[in-house]
Amino acid sequence: MSDRAAKSNATTIAAILAAGGVGSRFSQEANAPPKQFLYLCGRPMYVWSLLQLAKNARIGSVVVVAPEANLHLVREHVLEFATDSRLQRKIAVVAGGATRQQSVYRGLQFLEQDKVAPDLVLIHDGARPLVTAELIDSVIDAVIKYGACTPGAAVTDTIKRVVQGKIVETLDRTELSAVQTPQAGRFLDLANAHRKAIAEGWSATDDASMLERDGHFVAIVPGSPYNLKVTQPLDLVLCEALASRLLP
Numbered sequence: 001m002s003d004r005a006a007k008s009n010a011t012t013i014a015a016i017l018a019a020g021g022v023g024s025r026f027s028q029e030a031n032a033p034p035k036q037f038l039y040l041c042g043r044p045m046y047v048w049s050l051l052q053l054a055k056n057a058r059i060g061s062v063v064v065v066a067p068e069a070n071l072h073l074v075r076e077h078v079l080e081f082a083t084d085s086r087l088q089r090k091i092a093v094v095a096g097g098a099t100r101q102q103s104v105y106r107g108l109q110f111l112e113q114d115k116v117a118p119d120l121v122l123i124h125d126g127a128r129p130l131v132t133a134e135l136i137d138s139v140i141d142a143v144i145k146y147g148a149c150t151p152g153a154a155v156t157d158t159i160k161r162v163v164q165g166k167i168v169e170t171l172d173r174t175e176l177s178a179v180q181t182p183q184a185g186r187f188l189d190l191a192n193a194h195r196k197a198i199a200e201g202w203s204a205t206d207d208a209s210m211l212e213r214d215g216h217f218v219a220i221v222p223g224s225p226y227n228l229k230v231t232q233p234l235d236l237v238l239c240e241a242l243a244s245r246l247l248p
Helices: 003-009 045-055 068-081 085-090 100-113 133-146 187-200 207-213 233-246
Strands: 013-018 061-066 091-095 120-125 148-154 160-163 166-170 177-179 183-186 219-222
Touching: 013 045, 013 100, 045 061, 045 068, 045 085, 045 120, 045 133, 045 233, 061 068, 061 100, 068 091, 085 091, 091 100, 100 120, 100 187, 120 133, 120 187, 133 148, 133 183, 133 219, 148 207, 183 187, 183 207, 187 207
Parallel strands: 013 061, 013 120, 061 091, 148 219
Antiparallel strands: 120 183, 148 177, 148 183, 160 166
């Protein structure tokens, strides 16, 4: 087999970094920047995970989906923090939508504009800045093997289902997993699941649940304790303490 034929048969992988949220739960201040643009040990929060995704040799392209008003700022960040020109060429910046789901779909549409869409896509939240290279590799290995996957961490607290202030059920925590990102799936499966959601008028908070609803098997891979999601100001304090240990 020629080198060209081998290259054409290789599995192609892209990543979408969902950084389009406004962070309304994080700050109530009218002029506060979206939380993903807050600095974490010298870098905007989303840039941490952007660099990890872009540095992975198996990921061919990374699409950052950001608020339309901040696209110029994101492009400046790419030039400032992705100092290697090879990384810069892997990164594209596109405008997101009003919701995370809409933003991810716009990222998928951007990838579809290419002459050849990728075989597999990782989707990561910009509000999870401390994703590790090891976790990204684990997700890639799992999506190649199973076709769809999500990282998950075992639930250690007892979980109660509550209706109108009353406990109605105690869930078996041995069957529960707190899912993280990056989640991954086949490009065509993800694109079709998003199109079906639009056609049928339903929404989901993550892409794994969209694939589940569309009948696809989604594997679980062990998550990372560093992979915190910044939702409240205290989460940023915790990430700063962890980030200082991760810096070279």
